Amino acid sequence: xxxxxxxxxxxxxxxxxxxxxxxxxxxxxxxxxxxxxxxxxxxxxxxxxxxxxxxxxxxxxxxxxxxxxxxxxxxxxxxxxxxxxxxxxxxxxxxxxxxxxxxxxxxxxxxxxxxxxxxxxxxxxxxxxxxxxxxxxxxxxxxxxxxxxxxxxxxxxxxxxxxxxxxxxxxxxxxxxxxxxxxxxxxxxxxxxxxxxxxxxxxxxxxxxxxxxxxxxxxxxxxxxxxxxxxxxxxxxxxxxxxxxxxxxxxxxxxxxxxxxxxxxxxxxxxxxxxxxxxxxxxxxxxxxxxxxxxxxxxxxxxxxxxxxxxxxxxxxxxxxxxxxxxxxxxxxxxxxxxxxxxxxxxxxxxxxxxxxxxxxxxxxxxxxxxxxxxxxxxxxxxxxxxxxxxx
Ligand SMILES: NC(=O)c1ccc[n+]([C@@H]2O[C@H](COP(=O)([O-])OP(=O)(O)OC[C@H]3O[C@@H](n4cnc5c(N)ncnc54)[C@H](O)[C@@H]3O)[C@@H](O)[C@H]2O)c1
Ligand SMILES: O=P(O)(O)OC[C@@H](O)[C@@H](O)[C@H](O)[C@H](O)CO
Numbered sequence: 448x449x450x451x452x453x454x455x456x457x458x459x460x461x462x463x464x465x466x467x468x469x470x471x472x473x474x475x476x477x478x479x480x481x482x483x484x485x486x487x488x489x490x491x492x493x494x495x496x497x498x499x500x501x502x503x504x505x506x507x508x509x510x511x512x513x514x515x516x517x518x519x520x521x522x523x524x525x526x527x528x529x530x531x532x533x534x535x536x537x538x539x540x541x542x543x544x545x546x547x548x549x550x551x552x553x554x555x556x557x558x559x560x561x562x563x564x565x566x567x568x569x570x571x572x573x574x575x576x577x578x579x580x581x582x583x584x585x586x587x588x589x590x591x592x593x594x595x596x597x598x599x600x601x602x603x604x605x606x607x608x609x610x611x612x613x614x615x616x617x618x619x620x621x622x623x624x625x626x627x628x629x630x631x632x633x634x635x636x637x638x639x640x641x642x643x644x645x646x647x648x649x650x651x652x653x654x655x656x657x658x659x660x661x662x663x664x665x666x667x668x669x670x671x672x673x674x675x676x677x678x679x680x681x682x683x684x685x686x687x688x689x690x691x692x693x694x695x696x697x698x699x700x701x702x703x704x705x706x707x708x709x710x711x712x713x714x715x716x717x718x719x720x721x722x723x724x725x726x727x728x729x730x731x732x733x734x735x736x737x738x739x740x741x742x743x744x745x746x747x748x749x750x751x752x753x754x755x756x757x758x759x760x761x762x763x764x765x766x767x768x769x770x771x772x773x774x775x776x777x778x779x780x781x782x783x784x785x786x787x788x789x790x791x792x793x794x795x796x797x798x799x800x801x802x803x804x805x806x807x808x809x810x811x812x813x814x815x816x817x818x819x820x821x822x823x824x825x826x827x828x829x830x831x832x833x834x835x836x837x838x839x
Contacts, residue, residue, distance in 0.1 A: 450480035450526040452541050454696070455582075457531070457552040457575055459485045459492045463599065464522065465644040465667035466675075467551055469505045470701030472522040479696075482527040482541050484534070486554050486575045493528045495664050501525035503665040506648060506655055508788035511671040517788075519658060531578055535571040542582035543589040548695050550579070552609075553599040553640075556802070561612045567620045576609060580616040583633065584626055593632040595692050597677075599640045601723075603715060606635035606678075634679070634691060639711050641674040641718055642703075643783060645791040670786055672779075674704040674718075678711040713768055720762050721773065722780045724807035725754055728825065730797035731804070731832050741791040745784045755781065757825040765814040801837045804829070809839070 454471070456463060463483075471479050483501075485493045496503065505520045529537055541547055552558070554575045565573035570581045586594070598605040610630060617627050648655070648668040655666050677698060679690045690707050692698065698705035708714070729744040732753065744750045758781070763773040796803075812830050815822045822830060833839050 451546040452480050452482040452527060452544070453546050454479060454481040454549045454551060455538070455541055455547060456481050456483045456525075457486045457550070457579070458554050458558075458599075459483050459496065459528070460553060460555075461646040461667050462640075462642075462644050463551065463553045464503060464665070465505050465669040466640060466642050466673065466703065467599065467701070468522055468524055469520060469667075469669070470673075470698075470703045471696070472520065472524045473702045474697070474700060479524055480526040481524050481551075482529060482538075483525045484529040484531045484538060486531050486552075486558065486578065488530075488532050490530050490533075492665065493530050496525060496528040499661060499663065499665065501528055502661060502663075503667065504655060504659060504663050505667045505669055506651065507669050507671050509670040509672070509786040510782065516671040519655060521659065531575075532571045535578075538578075538582060539585050542586045543591060545591055547586075547591070547594060549692075550594055550596045551599065552579075552597075556600060556602055556799075559598065559600055559602060559605065559609050559612060561615050563619060565616070565619075574612075576612040577616055579609070580613045580620075580622075583613065583630060584617075584622055587626050587629040593629060593634070595695055596633055596635045597638060597692070598635070599638055601640070601719075604637050606637040610635040636690070636692065637678040637711055639674075639676040639715050639718060641722070642672060643670045643786070643789060643791060644668070645789055645795070648790070650790070668789065670783060670789055672704075672783055673702065674714075675701075675706070676711045676714045677705060677707050678709065679707070716766050717768060717773060717776050719807055720766055720811055721758055721777050722783075723803065724762060724811065725758050725780070725784075726796045727800065727803045727807050728757055728829050729754060730793040730800060731829050733793050734797060739793060741784050741793065741796070742787065742789070744793070745781060753825050753828075754784075756823075761823045761826050762811050765811050801833075801839070804833050804837075805839065809833070 502523050505522055507518045509516055558575045560574045562574050565577040570577050598609050613630055614627055645668050733744045738744055745754055758777045766773055808829055812822055812826050
């Protein structure tokens with residue numbers, strides 16, 4: 448574990464392990480060494496990772512262009528496993544070093560937060576952006592170069608938001624104006640990530656472990672599909688349409704379906720409302736009726752017809768993108784929901800269901816109401832459930 452760390456990652460969750468880390472592993476480039484830090488106190492995953500020397504496997508199963516895909520990859524790019532509370536001095540060393548080029552994160556939608564009670568001196572206890580502010584400040588004081596920052600949280604304008612919160616902390620703590628200029632020089636990218644990663648496949652664990660030469664308690668199950676939209680903030684694309692990051696970490700070669708764009712909004716609109724929204728509708732409609740998985744909801748009636756109607760006839764007409772494009776996207780998503788190899792639990796989708804309803808389904812309902820139109824059947828049904836449960 449003595450590699451020179453060039454990538455620092457906040458978040459040890461299933462998604463980053465089954466997506467970006469898996470992608471960086473695909474490069475098989477010995478120069479890439481990631482230090483992964485848990486931003487929260489829990490050491491559960493970090494301890495398991497340490498026991499496995501940072502190694503774990505990703506089991507990808509599903510259909511791709513109508514063909515069955517099954518692959519098991521051992522990911523071996525996590526070279527240091529840390530906890531941001533207890534290993535903060537090591538994080539400072541990494542942040543100060545010239546080798547560090549990229550900072551990745553996925554700290555859930557709750558992670559990019561500002562708390563004015565956070566203190567510079569007690570920062571390991573603060574939010575993720577508070578910790579990152581201190582780390583960037585230490586880097587600035589060492590005169591090391593600005594870094595590339597790639598948040599993967601599923602919030603709109605994640606990169607710009609993270610930078611804004613860091614600048615708020617700089618102001619709160621009266622840090623030098625030159626530090627704020629340094630933060631402006633770091634590239635913060637807005638991203639949109641998409642891959643269904645249901646996590647640890649309990650029922651397949653023994654079978655997977657028989658194929659490995661180590662005991663893996665951190666297997667990540669994922670679908671074959673992957674998409675990553677990367678939007679530059681204050682940056683010009685080069686002639687090939689690439690952003691600076693491509694020369695530092697070639698996202699286009701990671702197998703994540705990466706695209707560079709100057710406008711992520713349409714990608715976000717269709718993903719949030721035609722993938723995440725039906726997921727949330729499935730948990731709201733299915734769980735009270737004894738359904739357990741996404742697959743049940745898209746193959747069993749009456750739910751299958753409801754979900755299809757919801758996506759194609761109720762949500763798609765309220766998204767401002769070409770109809771044919773939306774139909775193709777919605778049908779691809781339906782195929783992904785029908786992946787027979789993924790046991791995607793409605794119970795896990797239902798975590799923080801109210802806030803998901805408010806971001807994913809409610810805006811579509813409001814688009815009907817704002818036009819004085821009648822809210823169609825399936826949206827009405829979920830709106831009724833929401834009213835009864837949360838009075839929204
Ligand atoms: N699993 C998927 O299919 C998928 C796909 C695309 C995007 N995502 C997004 O990625 C996020 C994480 O998903 P996951 O499957 O990795 O979940 P997970 O539970 O496996 O991991 C959650 C991660 O967030 C960190 N975290 C949790 N609360 C935090 C907080 N308050 N501050 C800082 N860090 C915090 C944890 O330490 C952990 O690293 C979700 O919010 C989801 O929206 C998930
Ligand atoms: O991850 P959550 O809990 O925010 O939402 C549940 C799912 O909708 C989500 O994980 C999707 O599978 C994912 O966003 C696909 O890219």
